[in-house]
Amino acid sequence: MLNKDSYLLTRHLSDAEIVRSADGELSPQRSAEAKAHLEACWQCRARMEEIQATITGFARAHHAEFDAQLPPAAGPRALLRARLTELGSEQRTEWWKGAFWVGFSLPRLAIVCVPLLAIAIGILWFQYSSQRDLTSTSVLFDTESAPNRSLTPGATRQVTISDVCSAPEEEVVGDVSISLRQRVLQEYGIPNARPEDYEIDYLIAPRLGGTEDIRNLWPEPYRTRMWNARVKDALEERLHEMVCSGQLDLHTAQHDIATDWIAAYKKYFHTNKPLPLSS
């Protein structure tokens, strides 16, 4: 008659126990028993090696089957970042609306709104005082360095890398026609803006495949803002260099500049504020 320890040592391990042992899924006690048995039993050890070799073979086959198809992560990562930013801003808006309509009674609303209104009037007065030379509409618009995405989502033409990198800048950028310029200004509600205050800029630069299309043009302020047209020109130059040197794919460059050019500047220049311009 065998005692329990002898029984455990002489009883061969089942395939299920071997698989679970290889996967580290046995209980600590059973794992110790299985280990003791494996040390003593050639037959079970050989079976264990057989199963482990197959596991290794399958894991390699699984990776080999799909890894060659996986595209680089840079594009999907940039897309996800843009979507998360959008989602984050939507949720902030929803929270704000919810706070007003659900959480606040009328007297509380008044307590919150009156000081806010006073602050807003103060800010507007400060802007008016410091920029008297600008028209009132352009003062309001000048607070925006980014285009309105519903008016200017960006538009591209079919181009290859060699098209983008071989053509000189002057061949791809023509002057925006006066009528198109006027349509863009009207669309943004500033038909009387002065030419020296705004550049009618391409959201996706022509040298990155952008087109002269109203969906790809917006009035970008030159003055007063940290993130102005000249800073964006520097970003376009940087992206063009990166695309043509193979450090960045064209689609990612187009996507990043169209989604949020300021975020793209920070990302590709590794800085949170514009670098001093060289000229």
Add this chain to the structure above:
Amino acid sequence: MGLFDEFRCPLLRYSLSLGLSIYDGEEVVQEVFLALFQHLHLGRSRKNLPGWLFRVTHNLVLKQRLANQTLVQRTAGDASLAEEHVDPTPSPEEQMSAAQRRYRLQSVVQALPENDQHCLRLRAEGLRYREIATVLGMSLGAVSISLTRSLSRLVRADGR
């Protein structure tokens, strides 16, 4: 973004192994991480996020497959495996032998019941039995039985 960098490839591989195209797979992975953002934003559990990611991926892939109504047939490309995926270091004979072995194992896997394939693929992506059980809505014992059954078939086909 750290989680995205760590899990994009495993989740994408798993999506492809369930028959999605690369385009649909990328879209599913994007949806998974948007859902993760919402999940964390709502202050829900951070326990076992890898298991959570695979569970949501699995569900979205099934939904996508239903929407597509046709499974992508992956068998057509398999005949060229010997040429496609070869390790550059061994000799040509060893490369051919390794490729043939991979082809043999993949053929066995594709002949397994779908749930057994899922268990095996999730295990190959590093999930523990408990996580696989959660992803697929199975008991722990059923996962163990499934993996043992699949591996026994693979060992037989491996001809060792």
